[in-house]
Amino acid sequence: MRRSMSTLLSILVIACGGRAENGARAVIQNKGSDTLITVAQAWAEAYSAVDAEVAVAVSGGGSGTGISAMINGTVDIANSSRKMTSREIEAARANGNDPVEHLVGHxxxxxxxxxxxxxxxxxxxxxxxxxxxxxxxxxxxxxxxxxxxxxxxxxxxxxxxxxxxxxxxxxxxxxxxxxxxxxxxxxxxxxxxxxxxxxxxxxxxxxxxxxxxxxxxxxxxxxxxxxxxxxxxxxxxxDGSYPISRPLLMYTSGSPAGQVKAYLDWVLGDAGQCIMLELGYTPAMPAACVQ
Amino acid sequence: MNPQALARSRDFDHRGRAWYADRAVTVFVFIGGTSAILFIGGIFAFIAREGLGFVFTEFDAGEFFGSIAWRPTSALDATYGALALIVGTASITGLAMVVSIPFSLAAAVFIGEFARGRVRETLKVLVELLAAIPSVVWGFIGFSIMNSLIIDVFDVPIGLNVLNAGIILGLMAAPIMTTIAEDALKAVPDGYREAAEALGATRWQVIRKVVIPAAKNGLVAAVLLGVGRGFGETMVVLMASGHSINLPDSVFDSVRALTATIAAELGETAVGSDHFRALFTLGILLFLVTFAINLAADTIMRGIRRKGERGRP
Incomplete structure (x- = not known):
């Protein structure tokens, strides 16, 4: 249910993005982990105020969805709550996508x-x-x-x-x-x-x-x-004392460049990491947040 | 007809707006009529293309039909046992039919034979309204309301089970079955009823001995349509069945259905992987079962029709 709703949402976002193309508004496709989706959506929303030229279209469906989209090359950033397996990385490379991992939180x-x-x-x-x-x-x-x-x-x-x-x-x-x-x-x-x-x-x-x-x-x-x-x-x-905490990751195809890089830098900066903390996740970087 | 009039009429016949409109409609109706064949063929070709690769390579019939271990993403050894999924779908559909056949046939008899005037019209509208409720709403009722209710009433560990999914699926299938069964009863000529009444039959005897046997084709079609609905329904069985790999001993056990498995896993699978193709193999199985149900329905109805024709003077 959540997936179909977020798919619909992303279609709407894409549709709007498409219409605004005359205004040179770029769309970053961001898909994957269900664990990360609330954060990803909050980031996308906040980022529209940072850079009005870029729209981030977020959809969920699970880490597997994001990773298979990365393998198939239909996404700019894949969210995942697990590391890609070596088989998945090989499959992606075979399709000409070289996944690069970014730790965004725990x-x-x-x-x-x-x-x-x-x-x-x-x-x-x-x-x-x-x-x-x-x-x-x-x-x-x-x-x-x-x-x-x-x-x-x-x-x-x-x-x-x-x-x-x-x-x-x-x-x-x-x-x-x-x-x-x-x-x-x-x-x-x-x-x-x-x-x-x-x-x-x-x-x-x-x-x-x-x-x-x-x-x-x-x-x-x-x-x-x-x-x-x-x-x-x-x-x-x-601090790693809880025995089952895991990394939250974002994958890009190749080293990020241009607007995708700017977005990831913002996500890993204070603003992005504080949003994560507010939503109950653990940031990857020590962030100075205004309480 | 004089030559002038003939020429005029020829002018009129040829290439007028009406002629083009007529041609356009003819072509449109032809495409509409034949597109079903095209779509069915296209869908089957697509499913077969994705699924048959698996059938001819990894597929192990003994495992597929004999094992319940559906572990397509195992880190140790991926296994594709679909037995529990097949049994799950069959058990939910079976219970749904137990729930819906008596309800919908009784409803059809009441609406078709007893209810008159306002009552009848109101009931018909209500039944059709029931058919219009989206399946995700039914699924939500199963997941959120029926779960707690079944736990409380029957004191079982979990309320997402065959009973839950079967009842909801039965309620979903009932309106369609009622509508079709009622049409079948209505199609029985009034002459039959009048003749039976003239012979002194009671109302019940008329319905039981005359109307229902005469409407048998339509009633069988109604039931089979319900079965088809049960097999194909996805959202409700995903949400209300518990989505748990299990061979059920009782209606209180959770199960997992073929359709729900495809729906839950297909979107997250790399295109072309073994898992992806195994899911399409499940699709082939579903397609074949639906095809067999329809074929059986058709054969039964033909048989009945022939027998009926022979029996008639």
């Missing part, structure tokens, strides 16, 4: 449970036991937790569709690249994960920290049992 990948769920802390091993192919944790009682409203005791796993950057990062960081256990509920967007977890007492899900609502809680996560248990926050993502 995001703590929060684990979400229903607000009535008393589980306060989880280890990475426990998460792997819940989500992994060889994991044996199927019931909340195995974690010594009794969840009000969940009489069946079954853990309902909420996950993401298999081309999402969030899915790929979770698999790499938590499951050590093992497969997911089949039967997870694969939602098509970060927001849907949080929405479903908020409604479903038995469930557990994962998504970017910025999608938190008062109806869900975020247990703290331990790297291994005995480590300090760290909750997701901007500070813990920045």
């Amino acid at each position: 995001d703590a990948l929060a684990v979400y449970v229903h607000r009535d769920n008393p589980v306060g802390r989880l280890t990475l091993d426990q998460l792997a036991g819940i989500y992994g192919e060889n994991g044996t944790i199927e019931r909340w009682s195995q974690l010594d937790v009794q969840v009000p409203g969940c009489t069946s005791d079954e853990i309902v796993r909420v996950s993401r569709q298999n081309n999402s950057g969030t899915f790929a990062y979770f698999r790499e960081a938590v499951l050590d690249n093992e497969d997911f256990k089949l039967g997870s509920h694969d939602m098509h967007g970060s927001k849907d994960v949080v929405h479903l977890v908020a409604q479903t007492p038995c469930s557990i899900g994962y998504s970017g920290m910025a999608y938190a609502t008062p109806e869900v809680t975020m247990p703290c996560v331990m790297g291994t049992a005995g480590d300090p248990c760290v909750g997701p926050s901007i500070e813990t993502a920045l």
Whole structure:
């Protein structure tokens, strides 16, 4: 739903851009990560005040969408919440696009449970036991937790569709690249994960920290049992103490030049990074923001 | 006719505005009529071009039809087992038919045979209004409202399941089935009803023994159209079924459908990759199933028609 809406939006933006071409207004195509989309849209909006000659058309759909657009050469900047794989980079090069990576920020990948769920802390091993192919944790009682409203005791796993950057990062960081256990509920967007977890007492899900609502809680996560248990926050993502925080990336084809370079420089400058901080993401650069 | 009049009429016949308009409309209607063949052929050629490459290279029929492991982006070993997706689509469509067939046939009988005047007109408008609700709205109802409702009422872990998607799909298919079934009942000549009543049949007997058997073709068409709708519907099954790879034991299990898998994954797949072509193979499967349903419907209806013709004096 979100995707079709943002596609529509980008078509509108393109259409407007096309009409304004007489005024030499350039359009930067920016597509990809669902985690980054709120930031990308805020950047695009703010940038129109910085340089009225440039319109940034943002659409989402997931990191896979952005990366495949980069491979197919239909986008100027691809947003991704995971690194491109070597196979993807090769595929892009075969099409004459040489992807260059730019780190624009970090995001703590929060684990979400229903607000009535008393589980306060989880280890990475426990998460792997819940989500992994060889994991044996199927019931909340195995974690010594009794969840009000969940009489069946079954853990309902909420996950993401298999081309999402969030899915790929979770698999790499938590499951050590093992497969997911089949039967997870694969939602098509970060927001849907949080929405479903908020409604479903038995469930557990994962998504970017910025999608938190008062109806869900975020247990703290331990790297291994005995480590300090760290909750997701901007500070813990920045200093690396939160065990599952990931880089947020933008890819360009070749070294950026001209208006794309100007845009990226602005994104990585104080103005762009402060927008990121305001929206609940962790900046890549220390930024001096006016509170 | 005198020669002058003949010449005049020839002048009139030839190349007037009306003549051009007539030709234009003829050509337009011809294109309109035949374009369906063109589109179907084009769509099939396109799907086959993208999907058959996979069928002849990576495709493993045992895995595709026998395994539930649909893991096209696995970091270890990509597998393309579609069994759970096929069963998911079938189970949701099956439940949707269980919900919608009794409802829509009963509604058609009531609107067509019992309701009169204002009641009938109001009901018809309402049923058509129900058919006009966009599928994304139905999907949202399933995702946001039915989920909590099913959890509360049945005390199950999650409300996005076969029951949820089946009920919503049934409600979506019912208006179309009602409209077509009602048309079929209306097409039964009044003479049949009058003859039966003259023989002393009650209203119920007239409907059961005369009207419904006579309208069988149309009723079968209505049901099959509903089945087709169930197989092809995407948004609702994506949002309400749980989108979870699973062989369901009960209606409270979450499942994943063929259409929803294509919708969720196709946009994010590099064009030409194995995953992309595997999704088109799912498309070929869907296309073949729909084709088989339509063919079956056609055959059944032809059979009934022939039998009906033989039976008639």
